[in-house]
Amino acid sequence: MTRLLLALAGVILLAVTALALVWLIGQVLVGLGAVLVGAVGVLGRLLWFLLVTGLLAGLVYFVTSAWRPALRARGGSEPARPASVAPVRLEKPPVTPDTSA
Template identity: 70%
Template sequence: MTRLLFALAGVVLLAVTALALVWLAGQLLAGLGAFVVGLAAVLARLLGFLTLAGGLGGLAYFIASAWRPAREVRR
């Protein structure tokens, strides 16, 4: 009878340990998912900013290079 109780306790202990490991893996994956979503949002905002900054910089460069003085510049 003692062997049966020890075997039953071992099975219960293994089941509880496996359940704890599954819970821990779920917590880690949820944290990793939140990190990935946050990182994607930051990178999307950065891409939008860089696109806008590049476009405005190109526009400023184009306007500055297309500008000509009204009078001839003396050398």
């Protein structure tokens, strides 16, 4: 009879341990799922932000590159340059022979 009771207690203990492990694995999977859902939410909003920002930046680039009053006023493709600015010529310094030898 003692062997039967010990075997029954062992089976019950094994069943309780298995149920506790199943519950623990479920808790871990729920936590992992919550982390994954949160990461997907954050990455989705980041993707939306980058798309909207890229679209607006492209629009700003297009508008600023298309609107140039200096080019339109002169009617040419070269930007306006003040007439008083003369081109700068750089002269090479005179070369002196090395007499230290």
